[in-house]
Amino acid sequence: MAPLRVSILGTGLSLQAFHYPLITALPGKFVLHSVLERTPRGKAQEVAGNDIKVVTTIDEVVNDKDVDVVVISTPNNTHFPYAKAALNAGKHVMVEKPVTPTVEEAEELAALAKSKGLVFCVYQNRRWDADFLTLQKLIKDGKLGPIHEFNSRFDRYRPLPAGHVAAGWKELPGNHNEAIYNLGSHIIDQAITLFGVPDRVFNRNIDQRGIGLDEAFEMTLYYPPSAGSKTPLTVNLGASILSSVPEQLRYLVKGANGSYLKFGLDPQEPFLRGGKTVADEGYGIEPESAWGSVSTFADGKWATEKLKTENGWYPAIYESLYDAVEAKDPSRLAVKPEQAIWTMKIIELGNQSSKEGRIIDVKK
Known part of the structure; x- marks a missing residue:
C-alpha cells in the first residue's frame, strides 16, 4: 500500500512536537x-x-x-465538527485527546466511522511513555504482587506572574480545557488500560490560580481487589498547576510485595520540542538519573533498587493507525474508540462528582 496522505489541522505544539515528527519518522507509511x-x-x-x-x-x-487521513489537533471544542466533516467526506481520522467535549459526541463519531468502514483513532500517545511501558511490564511480571494502591500524577509549578494575561484558548474558560480534560484524559486512559473500568468515581476540580478555570483535579477510582488480593484497589489520579516541589511525582504504585516510585515526565516531548527527530540518537531513552526505583520487603528488611526505564516510542500510535487502515480492520487499533468513550465517561462522572460532592457509581 502506498503511504497514506495526511492533512494536519492546527499549528500549535502538537504539530511541532508530535504529529509532524512522528509522520516523517514513518516515510513508508505516511506522507x-x-x-x-x-x-x-x-x-x-x-x-x-x-x-x-x-x-x-x-x-x-x-x-x-x-x-487519506485527517489529524485534528485544534482546540477541544472543534474536535467534533471537524472529525464529523472528515468522516462524512470518507477520510480516516486521528483526533487529539480529549476526543470530544462530551460522551454523546464521541459515541456519534464512533458510530459514524463504523457505518462508513473508516478508522477513527484518538491520539493517546502517553500509552507509549517510557515510564508507562516500564510500569506495565513491572505489573505484568508480578514483582510487586497484587496492586492495591496506584497513584499517578501530572503536576506542574506555574504560579501566576504579575500582570498575567491568558495565553490563548487553553487558559480561557468555556473551551472544555480544564485539567480533567487536557491532562486527565491521559492518566485516566492509562488507568483504564491497566485496570479496566472502575466501579465508582470521586473527584474534585480546583481553580488553583483563581483565573476562572479548573486547572487542577484530584480523582479517586474505586476497584474490587486485584486477582490474588483481598484488598480493594484504589487508583488516585491528579494534576496540579501549583505543585511547589523541585521534583514532581509521576507514579507511586503499591503492591502486596513492594512498590514502584517514579519522578519526572517522559523525555520524548521535550526531545522533539527541542528540534530533534525520532531518528536522532537518544530519542525515547531516559537517563539513568531519571529511572524509577522498586522497593521490596523480605526477611525483615527493605531492599531498594533502580529499575531501568523502557524506551518510549510515540510512533507506535501511527504504526497502529496504518495497520488498521491497511488491513481495513479498525479492531487492530491500539487505541480504540470504545476506550476513548470510556475515558470521556469517567471525565463526565468526575465533573458530576465534583459538582455534587459525592462518590458516583459507574454504570457498565
Missing part, C-alpha cells in the same frame, strides 16, 4: 499532504518546510480527494 492554518502566520511552513501545502479552511481539507 504529509497539507496543514490547516486558519490564521496564516507562517507557522506551518516554519515547522514542515516551505514546500508544504497550507490551507485555511476545513472544507479545503475534506473536499481534497488526495487526503
Whole structure:
C-alpha cells in the first residue's frame, strides 16, 4: 500500500512536537499532504518546510480527494465538527485527546466511522511513555504482587506572574480545557488500560490560580481487589498547576510485595520540542538519573533498587493507525474508540462528582 496522505489541522505544539515528527519518522507509511492554518502566520511552513501545502479552511481539507487521513489537533471544542466533516467526506481520522467535549459526541463519531468502514483513532500517545511501558511490564511480571494502591500524577509549578494575561484558548474558560480534560484524559486512559473500568468515581476540580478555570483535579477510582488480593484497589489520579516541589511525582504504585516510585515526565516531548527527530540518537531513552526505583520487603528488611526505564516510542500510535487502515480492520487499533468513550465517561462522572460532592457509581 502506498503511504497514506495526511492533512494536519492546527499549528500549535502538537504539530511541532508530535504529529509532524512522528509522520516523517514513518516515510513508508505516511506522507504529509497539507496543514490547516486558519490564521496564516507562517507557522506551518516554519515547522514542515516551505514546500508544504497550507490551507485555511476545513472544507479545503475534506473536499481534497488526495487526503487519506485527517489529524485534528485544534482546540477541544472543534474536535467534533471537524472529525464529523472528515468522516462524512470518507477520510480516516486521528483526533487529539480529549476526543470530544462530551460522551454523546464521541459515541456519534464512533458510530459514524463504523457505518462508513473508516478508522477513527484518538491520539493517546502517553500509552507509549517510557515510564508507562516500564510500569506495565513491572505489573505484568508480578514483582510487586497484587496492586492495591496506584497513584499517578501530572503536576506542574506555574504560579501566576504579575500582570498575567491568558495565553490563548487553553487558559480561557468555556473551551472544555480544564485539567480533567487536557491532562486527565491521559492518566485516566492509562488507568483504564491497566485496570479496566472502575466501579465508582470521586473527584474534585480546583481553580488553583483563581483565573476562572479548573486547572487542577484530584480523582479517586474505586476497584474490587486485584486477582490474588483481598484488598480493594484504589487508583488516585491528579494534576496540579501549583505543585511547589523541585521534583514532581509521576507514579507511586503499591503492591502486596513492594512498590514502584517514579519522578519526572517522559523525555520524548521535550526531545522533539527541542528540534530533534525520532531518528536522532537518544530519542525515547531516559537517563539513568531519571529511572524509577522498586522497593521490596523480605526477611525483615527493605531492599531498594533502580529499575531501568523502557524506551518510549510515540510512533507506535501511527504504526497502529496504518495497520488498521491497511488491513481495513479498525479492531487492530491500539487505541480504540470504545476506550476513548470510556475515558470521556469517567471525565463526565468526575465533573458530576465534583459538582455534587459525592462518590458516583459507574454504570457498565
